[in-house]
Amino acid sequence: xxxxxxxxxPVTLSEEAFLTINCTYTATGYPSLFWYVQxxxxxxxxxxxxxxxxDKGSNKGFExxxxxxxxxxxxxxxxxxxxxxxxxxxALSDTGFQKLVFGTGTRLLVSP
Amino acid sequence: xxxxxxTPKYLVTQMGNDKSxxxxxxxxxxxxxxYKQDSKKFLKIMFSYNNKELIINETxxxxxxxxxxxxxxxxxxxxxxxxxxxxxxxxASSPRGAxxxxTQYFGPGTRLLVL
Numbered sequence: 001x002x003x004x005x006x007x008x009x010p011v012t013l014s015e016e017a018f019l020t021i022n023c024t025y026t027a028t029g030y031p032s033l034f035w036y037v038q039x040x041x042x043x044x045x046x047x048x049x050x051x052x053x054x055d056k057g058s059n060k061g062f063e064x065x066x067x068x069x070x071x072x073x074x075x076x077x078x079x080x081x082x083x084x085x086x087x088x089x090x091a092l093s094d095t096g097f098q099k100l101v102f103g104t105g106t107r108l109l110v111s112p
Numbered sequence: 113x114x115x116x117x118x119t120p121k122y123l124v125t126q127m128g129n130d131k132s133x134x135x136x137x138x139x140x141x142x143x144x145x146x147y148k149q150d151s152k153k154f155l156k157i158m159f160s161y162n163n164k165e166l167i168i169n170e171t172x173x174x175x176x177x178x179x180x181x182x183x184x185x186x187x188x189x190x191x192x193x194x195x196x197x198x199x200x201x202x203x204a205s206s207p208r209g210a211x212x213x214x215t216q217y218f219g220p221g222t223r224l225l226v227l
Contacts, residue, residue, distance in 0.1 A: 032213045034215070036218075038153075042220060042221075043116075043202060043218040043219055043220040043221050044155075044202065044204075044218040045218070046215050046216075046217075049215060051213045087153055089155065093213070093214075098143055098145075098160055098162070098167060098168070098206065098208075098214075099145065099157040099160055099168050099170075100147075100155075100157065100204075100216055101157075102154070102155040102156070104152070104153070104154055105153045105154070105155075107153075
């Protein structure tokens with residue numbers, strides 16, 4: 001079945017550091033890929049998405065590129081802020097299936 | 113204006129009780145979902161409905177019964193609650209389109225604690 005693998009957290013960074021959170025996937029079809037963010041005590045918000053190979057999703061300084069050859073969708077940000085502290089979920093939605101398959105989530109902690 | 117809303121936000125109850133969680137979306141979407149987030153933050157699909165029709169039922173115990181009175185509402189009823197049902201339950205909705213590409217919009221979650 002479809003699955004998503006994310007790097008274990010927590011990821012602890014100082015403000016203005018560079019962020020990478022790795023995400024790889026397996027899917028039987030041709031999935032769309034998503035990053036969702038969950039701030040403490042809140043629900044999930046879409047951060048960015050990509051629906052086909054080589055697409056780059058971007059939002060709020062975060063970026064991720066859909067790499068079909070490496071089945072990856074790594075999340076990056078050039079300079080993190082304290083307000084970016086949250087749990088980040090990589091997810092896929094396979095062709096024809098209307099459900100999201102999530103990774104285990106990666107907690108990001110940014111200190112001043 | 114809340115896009116996807118859930119009630120209640122917190123629910124504390126005893127084992128064996130029956131409880132319901134309500135979800136409403138005002139986005140005009142055709143598809144609604146229930147997800148369960150366990151204590152380790154792992155999220156898994158439980159059900160999805162497309163215009164009041166059950167599409168996905170992911171091996172959820174029969175004690176869980178979703179009900180969709182109209183396409184803007186998807187409620188979750190849980191019978192005979194067990195300790196293992198303690199979790200955060202998220203409702204979500206999405207437009208119907210080229211299957212899989214649509215963004216899902218999540219509610220704030222209902223934190224269920226079974227004592």
